[in-house]
Amino acid sequence: MTTASASTTALAPANPWALVPPLGNLDAYIAAVNRLPMLTYEEEQRYARQFKEHGDIEAAGRLVLSHLRLVVSIARQYLGYGLPHGDLIQEGNVGLMKAVKRFDPDQGVRLVSYAMHWIKAEIHEYILRNWRMVKMATTKAQRKLFFNLRSLKQGFKADAADTDTYRETLSEHEIDAVARQLKVKREEVIEMEARMAGGDVLLDPAPSEDGEQAFGPIAYLADAAHEPTAMLESRQREMLATDGIATALQTLDPRSRHIVEERWLKVNDDGSGGKTLHDLAAIYGVSAERIRQIEAAAMKKMKKALAQYA
Template identity: 85%
Template structure:
């Protein structure tokens, strides 16, 4: 029996055209496969686009998408400098391509490649802005324009600069004016975006280093435990016990016990010293210092029980 040869990658004949393209897990194989897929002629593109628009033909949509996968790969290479995996960039670009195919109108008189570029770049831009940094660096239209143009413009300025200025990282005042004029944004916006791009992410709570040493981040000095909810509740409870609670506990003592506790623990003289000693109180009441101590201990136990009930 003659061996059956595998279908050629360049054919767009199978019932399931997606079977021609390997998964993105093997990036080299994926790129090689999509680059071998043939491009559609203008007539074929018009035919598939009309079949999709008029009859919702998903097979036609698949063929339009597949014939432009190489375009997504090509565009994704322009964004490799942001440090994100090319496979992820391609995946997001493919989403933009599918959106373009869905919205493409064959009666507009333009090729799908020209229409799809906007949608592919828009999806890749959004992915980069969401994942390039932990903190989003660009939200307004002007910031987005600066984010995707400032780096290349700075490289152009460096190439034109004299050797003495080649090592300079920041923009000069003249270069800031040029960027603002060319991109039609404010000088302040150029300065702010340059500062954002120059900065890096800092972990609030870094993990310990490989040698076991504790790593300290901003969380160590940014946290304010005084305003932590549990701490605030405990502090408020202490304040209430120190005022109303103690007043109520003292009211439950007899006059002698209350006087002894007040003199021993609650009285502060002008010089910062405390109240009367055991011997001084013993002389006042005509008993021994040991007896004063016993009365004090009993009073403190009674107050402790009263405070616990109050709390």
């Protein structure tokens, strides 16, 4: 965040672009970046060209500042690892600055789509470097339970040294005994034992010997439902399914439009699909093959109209 702060200093006269003074408060930082204005496509292109062609650091700073809220949003998706939110944001900001440095405005994509991959890559790398540093227990009570539980389990193991009755996991009787001795709920004992038994898992496992990509936490860790690109794609699909279809239908002659509507856009009373080719052939007094030809030509024309609409 040091580079972003330097850019902010250069932009201090433009009041909306200035971050609040450092308060050592993450909530204040997040509130500040959420107040920064977003750039229009034209502004983004202008600043990107100024930086690419003239090395304008102030233009690069504006690109970085306008996307800091994106970093906060993405970093929030990785809080499940127990790593500090501020550190995740810090690493994401590094990825954002790398993205701005490499962004090419001539590629025809928005910076938000390009930067997302760099931000995630930097956060992933940080998680991989610190995976073994994730704290087993977070609160004081949990840390106390963690260490006492380990000691008690060692005692159970010593008591069973001369028999074959010892198991790595606690029995129901042992769980109740630990809960009474430590004055905690048995559910807390079960949860802590499960956390202690859990081993490290590769965030992004290497491909298997047969060349197939192994399935790891990276595949389901982040919630993609609220990613800007996913939201834009969903919005575009909805528009194509409503306004786009309606616009494409308007390009057809009445007979072709009626055939498409009866075949694909209407449902029978029994819940089944629309009319068959033979049903429509009987209505228009032609063969089913002729109806199929009209339908194929109409679909081709609609597809062309939808491509222009998109």
